[in-house]
Amino acid sequence: xxxxxxxxxxxxxxxxxxxxxxxxxxxxxxxxxxxxxxxxxxxxxxxxxxxxxxxxxxxxxxxxxxxxxxxxxxxxxxxxxxxxxxxxxxxxxxxxxxxxxxxxxxxxxxxxxxxxxxxxxxxxxxxxxxxxxxxxxxxxxxxxxxxxxxxxxxxxxxxxxxxxxxxxxxxxxxxxxxxxxxxxxxxxxxxxxxxxxxxxxxxxxxxxxxxxxxxxxxxxxxxxxxxxxxxxxxxxxxxxxxxxxxxxxxxxxxxxxxxxxxxxxxxxxxxxxxxxxxxxxxxxxxxxxxxxxxxxxxxxxxxxxxxxxxxxxxxxxxxxxxxxxxxxxxxxxxxxxxxxxxxxx
Numbered sequence: 001x002x003x004x005x006x007x008x009x010x011x012x013x014x015x016x017x018x019x020x021x022x023x024x025x026x027x028x029x030x031x032x033x034x035x036x037x038x039x040x041x042x043x044x045x046x047x048x049x050x051x052x053x054x055x056x057x058x059x060x061x062x063x064x065x066x067x068x069x070x071x072x073x074x075x076x077x078x079x080x081x082x083x084x085x086x087x088x089x090x091x092x093x094x095x096x097x098x099x100x101x102x103x104x105x106x107x108x109x110x111x112x113x114x115x116x117x118x119x120x121x122x123x124x125x126x127x128x129x130x131x132x133x134x135x136x137x138x139x140x141x142x143x144x145x146x147x148x149x150x151x152x153x154x155x156x157x158x159x160x161x162x163x164x165x166x167x168x169x170x171x172x173x174x175x176x177x178x179x180x181x182x183x184x185x186x187x188x189x190x191x192x193x194x195x196x197x198x199x200x201x202x203x204x205x206x207x208x209x210x211x212x213x214x215x216x217x218x219x220x221x222x223x224x225x226x227x228x229x230x231x232x233x234x235x236x237x238x239x240x241x242x243x244x245x246x247x248x249x250x251x252x253x254x255x256x257x258x259x260x261x262x263x264x265x266x267x268x269x270x271x272x273x274x275x276x277x278x279x280x281x282x283x284x285x286x287x288x289x290x291x292x293x294x295x296x297x298x299x300x301x302x303x304x305x306x307x308x309x310x311x312x313x314x315x316x317x318x319x320x321x322x323x324x325x326x327x328x329x330x331x332x333x334x335x336x337x338x339x340x341x342x343x344x345x
Contacts, residue, residue: 054329054343055095055110056298056311057083059336063097065113066316066329073332075113079106083340085127086298089154090134092344098139100125105139107157110344117157121150127171127213131196132178136160138196140169140183149183149192151199161199165192171213175220180243182223184211191225193246203246207239215261215268217283222249224268226258238270240286250286254279262308264301265321269308271299278310280323290323298341311341 053068059082065075084100088110095108103125107117123143130137137152147169151161166185174181174196181194189211193203212226223241236258240250255272258279262269268281273295280290298311307326310317316338318327331338 053302054300054309054316054341055086055088056316056331056338056341057086057097058311058339059083061099062336063095063108064331064338065110068318068327068329071327071329073329076332077108077113077115079108079115080104080118084125085139086340086342087128087130087137088342088344089130090132094154095342096128096130096137098125098128100141103141105137105152119152119157121159123148123150125150126169129172129174129181130154131174132176136196138172138174138181140165140172142168147185147188149181149194151196163194163199163201165194165201166190166204170211173214173216173223175216175243176218177220180220182214182216184214184225186211191223191241205241205246205248207241207248208237208251211239212259213261215263216243217263218265222283224261224263226254226261226270228258229256232274236270236272238268238281252281252286252288254281254288255291260297260299262299262301264306264308267306267321269299269301271296271310273297292319292323297337297339300341300343302343309341309343311338313337316341 054066057063061079061081063077063079064073067074079097081099081102085098087096095110097106103121103123105119109116123141125139125141128139137154139150147165147167149163153160165183166188168187169183170186171184181196183192189209191205191207195202207225208227210228215224221243225239227237235253238252242249254270255275255277257272257274258270259273260271266283268283270279276295278292278294279288282289296310296312300309306321308319314331316329320326
């Protein structure tokens with residue numbers, strides 16, 4: 001065995017490291033001067049189902065829009081820079097593309113396949129998630145060497161809150177009712193719990209070293225954090241956290257190079273980059289019940305039928321709830337690996 005020096009799983013572009021910020025960032029005074037007090041979350045159903053089902057992006061900055069019924073790419077949007085994060089509005093009409101190293105969030109009208117806005121901040125950004133009511137976009141990042149979550153008002157695309165978190169925040173996940181946001185601090189070996197109604201950190205949960213990404217169960221009761229081992233060839237793991245107590249409830253061994261994860265129904269899916277597999281975990285027994293041989297990076301679950309979409313280098317693989325491959329969608333001359341994916345409908 002040999003020591004793996006990278007602290008991040010190689011989800012998007014190899015051994016990623018934190019870079020020095022290109023300029024003075026969001027003032028740290030903003031982190032302590034008080035944040036916007038938000039109203040209680042009221043969840044409303046989407047106005048209509050999205051016609052387009054999946055979006056995928058990667059190193060070359062191109063966002064590919066996929067019609068899942070047709071099983072093909074219907075449009076390609078150039079977002080201008082390497083993509084590190086991707087999320088959709090609840091109605092599937094708007095995509096928020098995080099061009100992390102350039103400190104930009106590119107907003108795309110999905111139906112028109114057109115960039116409609118760019119938000120620029122002086123920070124290195126990573127992942128993003130939209131609150132279920134669609135009113136807030138949360139983006140993880142690092143500004144002036146400090147881990148932060150930036151909360152944007154989606155009606156005006158303006159910065160509404162800056163919340164200080166741990167070192168090198170990566171993945172973020174939100175509860176179905178939108179009340180709590182969970183942020184993995186990769187270099188801080190912790191999970192920050194944020195009450196989105198008051199934009200305030202309410203708990204920091206210590207976890208094992210090298211936490212990577214995070215997912216929340218459909219009922220909002222459990223949070224799952226992936227970990228990559230610091231040793232080459234050694235299995236990764238999943239930390240299971242009880243959201244009622246914010247305590248670690250279990251550890252689940254998975255494959256080598258555990259990275260992205262997503263929950264669909266009673267199954268947790270974990271991409272293992274170093275051994276080219278996906279671990280399928282029964283969330284009731286907390287055991288791996290199936291191992292799929294798939295070399296993929298990004299992962300997303302359809303909220304409609306729990307089908308799982310995996311972003312590979314040149315194709316998207318769709319798997320049903322039984323672990324059977326139901327479709328393989330060619331990414332049409334994608335010159336760089338597809339690394340992030342989001343699904344609507």
